[in-house]
Amino acid sequence: xxxxxxxxxxxxxxxxxxxxxxxxxxxxxxxxxxxxxxxxxxxxxxxxxxxxxxxxxxxxxxxxxxxxxxxxxxxxxxxxxxxxxxxxxxxxxxxxxxxxxxxxxxxxxxxxxxxxxxxxxxxxxxxxxxxxxxxxxxxxxxxxxxxxxxxxxxxxxxxxxxxxxxxxxxxxxxxxxxxxxxxxxxxxxxxxxxxxxxxxxxxxxxxxxxxxxxxxxxxxxxxxxxxxxxxxxxxxxxxxxxxxxxxxxxxxxxxxxx
Numbered sequence: 001x002x003x004x005x006x007x008x009x010x011x012x013x014x015x016x017x018x019x020x021x022x023x024x025x026x027x028x029x030x031x032x033x034x035x036x037x038x039x040x041x042x043x044x045x046x047x048x049x050x051x052x053x054x055x056x057x058x059x060x061x062x063x064x065x066x067x068x069x070x071x072x073x074x075x076x077x078x079x080x081x082x083x084x085x086x087x088x089x090x091x092x093x094x095x096x097x098x099x100x101x102x103x104x105x106x107x108x109x110x111x112x113x114x115x116x117x118x119x120x121x122x123x124x125x126x127x128x129x130x131x132x133x134x135x136x137x138x139x140x141x142x143x144x145x146x147x148x149x150x151x152x153x154x155x156x157x158x159x160x161x162x163x164x165x166x167x168x169x170x171x172x173x174x175x176x177x178x179x180x181x182x183x184x185x186x187x188x189x190x191x192x193x194x195x196x197x198x199x200x201x202x203x204x205x206x207x208x209x210x211x212x213x214x215x216x217x218x219x220x221x222x223x224x225x226x227x228x229x230x231x232x233x234x235x236x237x238x239x240x241x242x243x244x245x246x247x248x249x250x251x252x253x254x255x256x257x258x
Contacts, residue, residue, distance in 0.1 A: 063083040
């Protein structure tokens with residue numbers, strides 16, 4: 001049995017949907033609230049909290065909840081997890097929130113978009129996927145060694161730690177502070193867009209997919225003959241390295257962005 005709970009708190013209305021996947025039964029409940037603090041105790045697996053302008057604190061108080069999605073809560077300043085049982089968490093458009101909850105060491109998938117969170121805990125011992133989008137985060141903790149996929153957009157990250165030895169997919173967009181990629185990673189897929197302080201792409205033995213767009217200072221790249229798929233656009237310093245276009249359906253190289 002899988003249950004989903006959905007809190008749509010627009011206009012101070014909480015909408016709860018309990019869905020039984022085995023028996024195809026939907027139970028709907030409506031609650032009204034003017035509270036700034038809301039505690040979730042329902043015996044469910046997944047929760048959504050959306051569109052609440054009054055909510056300042058959410059308390060997750062049930063050991064069976066695995067998946068949390070919170071979005072469009074502009075005055076939310078705290079999330080508290082009583083149990084360390086969350087596997088997936090998405091937080092979007094909560095600009096007053098500057099800290100993650102403490103009890104999330106078992107999290108596997110974490111997505112943070114448009115918040116004021118500036119630190120990622122270093123004790124996320126099971127994390128595999130991390131997405132950071134428009135957050136004032138400056139550092140990826142080196143302790144996140146289980147991490148396999150990392151996506152970063154418009155953050156203040158300056159480098160990717162050497163210790164992330166299990167990282168295979170790395171996607172970075174609009175990070176002007178990024179200046180270094182580690183040589184010790186096992187990257188399979190790499191995308192860099194609008195990262196103008198990066199000057200070198202290290203050689204990754206298992207890399208099979210490379211995208212570079214609007215990275216004007218990159219002047220060193222790996223032996224591209226060993227990479228299956230390459231897309232390079234508007235990276236002017238690579239003109240002297242790549243002397244000709246490849247007539248190969250898997251390669252696209254355009255230095256001028258036309």
